[in-house]
Amino acid sequence: MEWLIISLFILSAILFFLSFFQKRPNQALEKQLDNLSIQLMQEIYYLKKKVKVLEEEYMIGENRTNTEPSHHIPQPLSRDDVLSMHEEGHSVEDISLITDYPVDEIEELLAQ
CATH class of the missing domain: 1.20.5 (Single alpha-helices involved in coiled-coils or other helix-helix interfaces)
Structure with missing residues (x-):
């Protein structure tokens, strides 16, 4: 009877140590999920x-x-207004559309 208890204890210790080296079946699934x-x-x-x-x-x-062409009189446009719009990334054509001023006048204000 003693031999049986000792052998079962040794077997349980061996299985316990082997469990540390066993690969986890969920490890691949966890990696895929991550x-x-x-x-x-x-x-x-x-x-x-x-x-x-x-x-x-x-x-x-x-x-x-x-601001597409409407039937109103455009407000006076200053060079600072045009420069600030140009610095914001608007092209000359965009500024012309926004302000209802011709492209030539916008370019002239930028050139000053």
């Missing part, structure tokens, strides 16, 4: 960036449609 979550975060970041660009383009397009 990779998937990282990929999703990157896609979400990319989509947010794209939405921001589209919103900015929409706002610029909205400014153009709101």
Whole structure:
């Protein structure tokens, strides 16, 4: 009876030590899940960036449609106004559309 208890104890110790070296079956699945979550975060970041660009383009397009040629008298335009719009990244044509001034006058104000 003693031999049986000792042999079972030795067998349990061997199995216990072998369990440390056994590969976890979920390890590959966990790695795939981590990779998937990282990929999703990157896609979400990319989509947010794209939405921001589209919103900015929409706002610029909205400014153009709101200021398309109408039947009102354009306000006097200063060189500072034109320079600030140009520094914001608007092209000469954009400034012309926004202010209802001809492109030649805008270029002349920028050249001063």
